[in-house]
Amino acid sequence: xxxxxxxxxxxxRRDFLKTIGAVVAATGLTxxxxxxxxxxxxxxxxxxxxxxxxxxxxxxxxxxxxxxxxGMMRLPSVGGRSAREGNxxxxxxxxxxxxxxxxxxxxxxxxxxxxxxQGKSEHATGIALSRHPRDKYYIATKLSNFSPSTWSxxxxxxxxxxxxxxxxxxxxxxxxxxxxGMGGGMEEFENRYMKNGVLDFLLxxxxxxxxxxxxxxxxGDVRVFDYLLxxxxxxxWDFVQIQLNYLDWKYAKQINPRNTDAEYLYGxxxxxxxxxxxxxxxxxxxxxxxPGTIVARLKQREPEMSVASWAFRFAGSLPGVYTVLxxxxxxxxxxxxxxxxxxxxxxxEDDFAFLQxxxxxxxxxxxxxxxxxxxxxxxxxxxxxxAILLHYNKCLNEGNIxxxxxxxxxRKARRAFLVGYDRSVPKLRQASRCIGCNQCSPxxxxxxxxxxxxxxxxxxxxxxxxxxx
Amino acid sequence: xxxxxxxxxxxVFFLAVTAxxxxxxxxxxxxxxWTAKIQFLxxxxxxxxxxxxxxxxxxxxxxxxxxxxxxxxxxxxxxxSWISGRRKKKRYRFSxxxxxxxxxxxxxxxxxxxxxxxxxxxxxxxxxxxxxxxxASNLFAPIYRWGNNLLAYFAGRAESYAFYxxxxxxxxxxxxxxxxxxxxxxxVLAWRNGRxxxxxxxxxxxxLSFFSRFSLFRPVLEAEKCKNCSLCSRQCKAACIDxxxxxxxxxxxxxxxDCLDTCKHDAIHMQYRWKRHNRLATDKQEEPTSPERIDTAxxxxxxxxxxxxxxxxxxxxxxKVDGGLAVIEDKKIPMRATSIVPPGAxxxxxxxxxxxxxxxxxxxxxxxxxxPSSDLQRLMLPEMSYERGYCRPECTRCSDVCPxxxxxxxxxxEKSSTRIGHAVWVRKNCIxxxxxxxxxxxxxxxPSGAILMVPSDSGDKNSVRIPVVxxxxxxxxxxxxxxxxxxxxxxxxxxxxxxxSVM
Numbered sequence: 001x002x003x004x005x006x007x008x009x010x011x012x013r014r015d016f017l018k019t020i021g022a023v024v025a026a027t028g029l030t031x032x033x034x035x036x037x038x039x040x041x042x043x044x045x046x047x048x049x050x051x052x053x054x055x056x057x058x059x060x061x062x063x064x065x066x067x068x069x070x071g072m073m074r075l076p077s078v079g080g081r082s083a084r085e086g087n088x089x090x091x092x093x094x095x096x097x098x099x100x101x102x103x104x105x106x107x108x109x110x111x112x113x114x115x116x117x118q119g120k121s122e123h124a125t126g127i128a129l130s131r132h133p134r135d136k137y138y139i140a141t142k143l144s145n146f147s148p149s150t151w152s153x154x155x156x157x158x159x160x161x162x163x164x165x166x167x168x169x170x171x172x173x174x175x176x177x178x179x180x181g182m183g184g185g186m187e188e189f190e191n192r193y194m195k196n197g198v199l200d201f202l203l204x205x206x207x208x209x210x211x212x213x214x215x216x217x218x219x220g221d222v223r224v225f226d227y228l229l230x231x232x233x234x235x236x237w238d239f240v241q242i243q244l245n246y247l248d249w250k251y252a253k254q255i256n257p258r259n260t261d262a263e264y265l266y267g268x269x270x271x272x273x274x275x276x277x278x279x280x281x282x283x284x285x286x287x288x289x290x291p292g293t294i295v296a297r298l299k300q301r302e303p304e305m306s307v308a309s310w311a312f313r314f315a316g317s318l319p320g321v322y323t324v325l326x327x328x329x330x331x332x333x334x335x336x337x338x339x340x341x342x343x344x345x346x347x348x349e350d351d352f353a354f355l356q357x358x359x360x361x362x363x364x365x366x367x368x369x370x371x372x373x374x375x376x377x378x379x380x381x382x383x384x385x386x387a388i389l390l391h392y393n394k395c396l397n398e399g400n401i402x403x404x405x406x407x408x409x410x411r412k413a414r415r416a417f418l419v420g421y422d423r424s425v426p427k428l429r430q431a432s433r434c435i436g437c438n439q440c441s442p443x444x445x446x447x448x449x450x451x452x453x454x455x456x457x458x459x460x461x462x463x464x465x466x467x468x469x
Numbered sequence: 470x471x472x473x474x475x476x477x478x479x480x481v482f483f484l485a486v487t488a489x490x491x492x493x494x495x496x497x498x499x500x501x502x503w504t505a506k507i508q509f510l511x512x513x514x515x516x517x518x519x520x521x522x523x524x525x526x527x528x529x530x531x532x533x534x535x536x537x538x539x540x541x542x543x544x545x546x547x548x549x550s551w552i553s554g555r556r557k558k559k560r561y562r563f564s565x566x567x568x569x570x571x572x573x574x575x576x577x578x579x580x581x582x583x584x585x586x587x588x589x590x591x592x593x594x595x596x597x598x599x600x601x602x603x604x605a606s607n608l609f610a611p612i613y614r615w616g617n618n619l620l621a622y623f624a625g626r627a628e629s630y631a632f633y634x635x636x637x638x639x640x641x642x643x644x645x646x647x648x649x650x651x652x653x654x655x656x657v658l659a660w661r662n663g664r665x666x667x668x669x670x671x672x673x674x675x676x677l678s679f680f681s682r683f684s685l686f687r688p689v690l691e692a693e694k695c696k697n698c699s700l701c702s703r704q705c706k707a708a709c710i711d712x713x714x715x716x717x718x719x720x721x722x723x724x725x726x727d728c729l730d731t732c733k734h735d736a737i738h739m740q741y742r743w744k745r746h747n748r749l750a751t752d753k754q755e756e757p758t759s760p761e762r763i764d765t766a767x768x769x770x771x772x773x774x775x776x777x778x779x780x781x782x783x784x785x786x787x788x789k790v791d792g793g794l795a796v797i798e799d800k801k802i803p804m805r806a807t808s809i810v811p812p813g814a815x816x817x818x819x820x821x822x823x824x825x826x827x828x829x830x831x832x833x834x835x836x837x838x839x840x841p842s843s844d845l846q847r848l849m850l851p852e853m854s855y856e857r858g859y860c861r862p863e864c865t866r867c868s869d870v871c872p873x874x875x876x877x878x879x880x881x882x883e884k885s886s887t888r889i890g891h892a893v894w895v896r897k898n899c900i901x902x903x904x905x906x907x908x909x910x911x912x913x914x915x916p917s918g919a920i921l922m923v924p925s926d927s928g929d930k931n932s933v934r935i936p937v938v939x940x941x942x943x944x945x946x947x948x949x950x951x952x953x954x955x956x957x958x959x960x961x962x963x964x965x966x967x968x969x970s971v972m
Contacts, residue, residue, distance in 0.1 A: 466862060
């Protein structure tokens with residue numbers, strides 16, 4: 001280590017010691033710092049209005065659904081983090097509190113799946129919702145498709161019945177074919193839902209009234225999406241769930257050539273009058289935890305609104321959007337989103353153009369499009385894939401990915417990257433452990449080539465450690 | 470005045486040497502590394518003539534200043550003794566005792582024999598600086614690191630990168646027990662009788678005593694002024710002032726200067742020695758470069774019973790739900806026929822002949838590779854293992870810090886072409902064969918490109934690929950062993966070389 005480095009370290013250590021006292025005293029402050037990880041930084045202050053929620057009406061069933069939908073994929077765990085991290089149990093008390101608060105403020109759409117939170121989301125959702133009258137909420141769940149062993153007709157029907165049992169209901173308001181287009185594309189879709197007659201079974205169930213709305217959620221191969229819409233006259237989809245936000249609106253394909261721009265997906269649904277349920281409006285927090293320049297840009301226009309609120313207003317302003325799902329781990333996330341939608345202040349055309357420019361600017365940053373959904377997990381070899389990708393993104397956003405040792409802030413950035421890496425990801429779960437078996441990639445809704453990205457990050461870490469170039 | 474200088478210098482040296490053992494960031498060594506390199510036995514083993522001659526000259530001039538100032542174990546005992554003396558009526562708790570010659574010289578003889586015979590563990594057990602090193606690295610360093618980890622925890626909460634967490638683990642139980650034992654024994658001895666250890670057991674103290682007898686400046690008790698009050702004797706932690714005969718045993722005096730300020734009758738002074746006896750002090754007692762061979766057949770391991778159990782692998786779990794982390798089994802240490810010593814050691818023999826087992830390299834190793842051996846033949850001598858980390862290509866810390874020349878200074882470039890061992894593939898553990906998935910993590914990370922991936926079935930080009938090792942290019946750094954996904958036993962591990970070689 002050079003003398004320069006030592007000097008820097010000494011200084012920063014001193015600075016740190018100076019502030020530590022204050023930090024320890026103000027524990028509330030440190031709790032806030034945590035919030036950044038999960039996305040929404042609760043910057044907007046003030047009352048959370050009740051009874052002013054914006055609603056949208058279903059053309060087929062007349063359901064009046066709150067524009068804010070509660071995604072049950074990122075439920076809190078007893079450790080205070082999202083229940084998909086680590087192996088901690090769901091914090092049921094906190095879930096109940098969040099659900100009660102949401103319902104009291106007009107939220108009535110709850111979206112879960114048999115796969116979420118290591119398979120425990122439905123159960124927790126059932127407990128929280130069963131404490132309310134059945135006509136106060138709509139439940140959406142899915143026929144999930146993570147493992148081929150659940151693909152048979154019998155296993156699928158068992159999964160469907162089990163969902164009702166876990167959710168403590170005798171009918172489902174919304175049922176989705178989960179993530180069509182993922183993994184093996186058209187062929188996998190055929191095997192999963194068509195050849196075994198599962199779709200026919202679900203159509204029958206809808207006729208019988210046990211499924212009030214039938215739809216599908218889509219990621220990945222656009223041919224499957226087009227195919228299902230082309231048979232809309234036959235299946236009469238009540239709704240379709242797509243990924244939509246101001247970055248994916250025009251840039252989804254540019255970010256990953258195998259994905260499809262949200263503008264197209266949304267347009268196809270509007271053309272057919274199918275309500276669009278929106279997932280990933282915030283890209284798992286990536287549209288909240290943005291680079292400093294973007295924060296400045298958004299805040300300059302609306303100093304009192306949170307960064308996240310822009311993303312929610314974008315999705316909510318589209319008239320064909322039925323509800324916008326948000327996985328709210330913390331009360332601050334919920335409150336901020338409630339403020340945004342109670343009621344919705346639609347974007348002006350000017351605002352819309354402004355957000356498109358913002359998206360263009362964000363494209364300059366080479367972030368990895370991971371939304372921390374954890375569908376790739378658990379990695380059989382113990383890696384914490386999303387944590388690695390998120391750490392890399394975080395450093396990108398904070399300007400801590402030095403290109404060369406000649407960079408002005410090289411020493412500081414190097415230390416921030418390496419020390420932060422060990423902090424965010426235990427050594428045994430870091431990218432150097434990736435063997436490239438590629439069992440993860442087929443599960444990624446964003447179709448990230450995970451092993452390639454991990455090996456790239458690992459090579460970068462090696463460069464930093466060895467101080468090459 | 471002299472005493473104050475002595476105390477000040479002693480504290481400075483003590484803190485400096487201790488800091489070397491506590492620091493795990495590698496920053497302090499650049500500044501204070503020399504405080505370890507001027508320790509007598511390490512310098513002798515490193516054949517550092519300048520330092521050895523310097524220390525002898527220092528002793529010939531002022532007596533055993535080394536024992537009072539430079540030696541951290543001596544200062545450590547002084548601290549204990551000082552605390553003990555702060556108790557009521559315990560300030561003057563010592564008394565003169567004659568030299569225990571048979572014990573002193575007996576121990577020294579044993580020590581020299583052990584050194585010539587290459588019984589490193591015994592040498593290490595008695596060497597004062599090494600003893601202190603073991604105490605510092607086994608007892609003080611964990612506390613320091615826990616403190617650091619606490620700060621790192623708060624730093625993490627505050628998004629500061631000033632502190633980072635470091636692992637604290639028991640590197641070797643026998644060494645820990647020896648360190649703790651030494652610690653307790655020394656505290657008891659120093660608490661009761663001051664410098665007992667230094668004047669009866671310590672071989673360095675005994676060697677220096679040969680020279681201190683003839684020191685140019687020494688405290689002298691003037692019979693004319695002395696009122697036989699015995700205060701100086703009762704204050705002398707080395708028990709070397711015979712007030713009745715007005716004599717001081719300069720072989721045991723550690724030049725602490727405590728007596729100078731104690732005498733109320735102005736009878737003790739530092740005085741120049743008029744008669745010269747220096748010519749006697751020329752023979753060096755020890756020759757570290759013993760021509761004696763070290764038995765290379767000392768490969769017997771502690772437990773011959775530790776059989777390689779069939780490795781139970783982390784089986785690829787079928788994913789039905791999202792999230793969660795797979796459980797990671799701890800790696801186990803494979804049976805190595807030859808233990809691995811760091812690049813710069815050049816050979817197991819050279820290493821064993823020079824190492825004083827002070828644990829400085831073990832403390833400095835940032836990758837948790839070095840740890841004291843638990844093998845009886847090499848007890849406490851450092852060795853490498855890769856189940857927690859591997860010998861990173863950019864790191865040469867152990868060679869930078871070694872004061873005894875056991876690990877000679879080596880550059881990053883030299884290190885990357887020095888073969889300290891070679892990788893061995895274990896078919897039955899290899900993931901492509903057990904799990905049927907692509908892997909190649911060893912080949913991907915090998916810094917010297919010594920591992921190639923080839924089809925497992927030579928007849929079928931598309932069969933799953935397995936690693937093969939080009940032993941000529943392998944340097945034994947252990948990257949492959951550490952990053953191998955097979956657990957608890959890796960499918961590729963490193964065998965040490967008794968003799969290192971350069972590519």
